[in-house]
Amino acid sequence: MGIINFQGKRDKSASKPVEQILVSDYMTTKLITFRPEQTIQEVIETLIKNRISGGPVVNEKNELIGIISEGDCIKHISESKYYNMPMDRSHSVENNMITEVETIDKNMNIFDAANKFISSRRRRFPIIENGKLVGQISQKDILKAALKMKGNRWK
Template identity: 30%
Template sequence: MKAHEIMIREVYKVRETDSVRSVILQFIQHRISGMPIVNEKEEIVGYISDGDIMRYIGKHKDIVIDSIFYVNVIKGDDFNFEDRAKKILDQNVMLLAKKPIKVAWDEEVEDIAATLGKKQFKKLPVEKNGVLVGIISRGDVIRNTFRSLL
């Protein structure tokens, strides 16, 4: 079984020029917890999840300043929780983005399962010719693998 056989083709995504506010609005509207970030050519340039946002709005005691975001936006723990949440809304989505782990359109599902399990990702964007064409979740792999076996 190949990625294109089980992937979800209608993918919620965000542009690399969008704000974190637009991401959160999509999370709320579509009841999702993560999505790919694409450029103007629909190439996958990042991925953002609710976990990425949690990392920045949570309390930061004994943090290591490892990002420009902490230095220029959060500045340690100078803000209370609500202030940190407000401050992040108008930041560019790429500030919080992770480097995308993606799968090819024709990749075998067993390889995708290994990546989802090993890396502990919940979803992976699917690309064909460098362009976003779908997304695969752990649930998609489980449902499609075991449907005919039960």
């Protein structure tokens, strides 16, 4: 004996179209950036002052050339202490930044961006447009987007 559906035929037009939520809706565009010639000391002071964990490194044309993070700064401090040397104030960002940087398209769906965060274990992704840095999205931005969503978008 089969299962009988007592609800009748469902009207498919009753469902609302799902609105796309894009990275560009939640990305940060006012960024604190660093230059390759800045010292690690300057980066540490900026990170602490602005309560951030890292930031993009750009050249004079605002092109992304790397990312510097708290971890990169800690690594530099640790190496200085290991060799019982004072932290070299002239040591530059260029020598300590990560140069292989993954980016995200600003037109990417926020759910796809969340999956990229999960799979890559990154804290932030820069957003590039026409070769220039235009913004950044962080894990916290994804959480902000999740709080503003209504239940019917979670499919």
